[in-house]
Amino acid sequence: MRIEVLKSKIHRAKITQAELHYVGSITIDEDLMDAANMIEGEKVAVVNVNNGERLETYVIKGERGSGMVCLNGPAARKAQVGDIVIIISYASMKFKKAKTFKPTIIFPTPDNKLP
Numbered sequence: 667m668r669i670e671v672l673k674s675k676i677h678r679a680k681i682t683q684a685e686l687h688y689v690g691s692i693t694i695d696e697d698l699m700d701a702a703n704m705i706e707g708e709k710v711a712v713v714n715v716n717n718g719e720r721l722e723t724y725v726i727k728g729e730r731g732s733g734m735v736c737l738n739g740p741a742a743r744k745a746q747v748g749d750i751v752i753i754i755s756y757a758s759m760k761f762k763k764a765k766t767f768k769p770t771i772i773f774p775t776p777d778n779k780l781p
Contacts, residue, residue: 672769673757674702678715679774681749683736690739692723692753696730701780703770704755712741713752719744733778 676698683693692712699705708725721741728734735753737745745751759767775781 667761668758669761669764670756670758671764671767672754674704674755674769675771676702676704676753677771677773678750679735679753679778680776681737681745681747681751682734682778684742684745684747685736685738686740686742688738688742690723690741691726692741693726693728693734693736693738694753695728695732695734695778697780698735698772698774698778699725699727701770701772702753702755704753708755711754711756712737712744713754714745715750715752716745717749733774735778 704725706725706727710725711722713720721744723741
């Protein structure tokens with residue numbers, strides 16, 4: 667049996683941009699991606715703490731060290747600049763491995779930098 671478990675989480679990042687007229691996705695500072703063990707193209711869930719909106723999209727690399735967290739395309743309607751979001755990715759694995767798997771969780775500073 668395989669189950670889906672939490673793989674990575676960026677907890678409480680701040681939206682820095684929302685680009686409606688862009689092909690969808692979420693752009694994330696590459697430093698945050700690396701720290702959270704996320705890769706470009708990875709499917710993520712984005713949960714908006716400010717308004718309760720939830721969406722699924724995929725990650726694209728943002729400029730390293732920029733602190734960028736930008737919702738693109740239709741997802742831009744789900745958040746405003748300054749909103750706080752949680753970005754979550756999951757992995758499918760065998761039940762036995764899932765019982766001992768440890769996810770990567772990061773807590774960026776208020777300006778989306780690594781502490």
